[in-house]
Amino acid sequence: MEDTKDYIVIVQCHLVVERCSGYHCERAFHERTGGFAGYSKEKAYRSLYLTCGGCCGLPLHRKLSNVVRKAKEKEGIEKDRFVVQLASCITKDNYHGPPCPHLDYLKGLVDKLGLDVCEDTSIGKTAERRRQEGIYAG
Template identity: 25%
Template sequence: MKVGLIRCMQTEDMCPATTCFKAMKNKKCAFDGVEEDIEVIGVTTCGGCPGKKAVTRAEMMVKRGADTIVLASCITKGNPIGIPCPNVEQMKTAIKNRIGNDIRIIDYTH
């Protein structure tokens, strides 16, 4: 699995993504049951509200080899402050429309 990780720009100064990386390394939470090795192709943010830059950033990571786009838990669950992104569903839909159905999208990390 070659992962492109997209994080929330609003929480990046509160979280260095270590729990996301730990979940990938240990194949826990969203990565439970993943058989193959997990390689991180890139890490970026959504670009800030409303997350429009996440679409082109996901596309860029796919062009660089990602076969899976992961929206970090800071976006979908609101970790670490408990406020999920109000634009997450629109962001996910726009990413799917841009990158197609051959690329897997995982909507949380831990």
């Protein structure tokens, strides 16, 4: 599915980015690792980094709606060329805390807009080991 997309909207936890630059997300995308492993290294995707806007994540609906509408108006980009990539701080237990308690709600918002969604961005070795050891829940 990833190779049919041109425009990746990376969504990060609003609370976590108060203390995270998002460097590991950007690096994972640059290197096509973790949640980005399915994207071609040869293709120059458009990408946009957003936060959910804060709990419960409702602002994400408006943000995504805005980008999809603008891209269509200004460049004729159809919504099926978009994919929303939920960052690992939303989808997984990690250094910053447990996964988002509103994960299903966020996915529902994306679905309501008719956009495809994928999970995970950066998958660190230490965090993966801790998940396997049960230190992080999943």
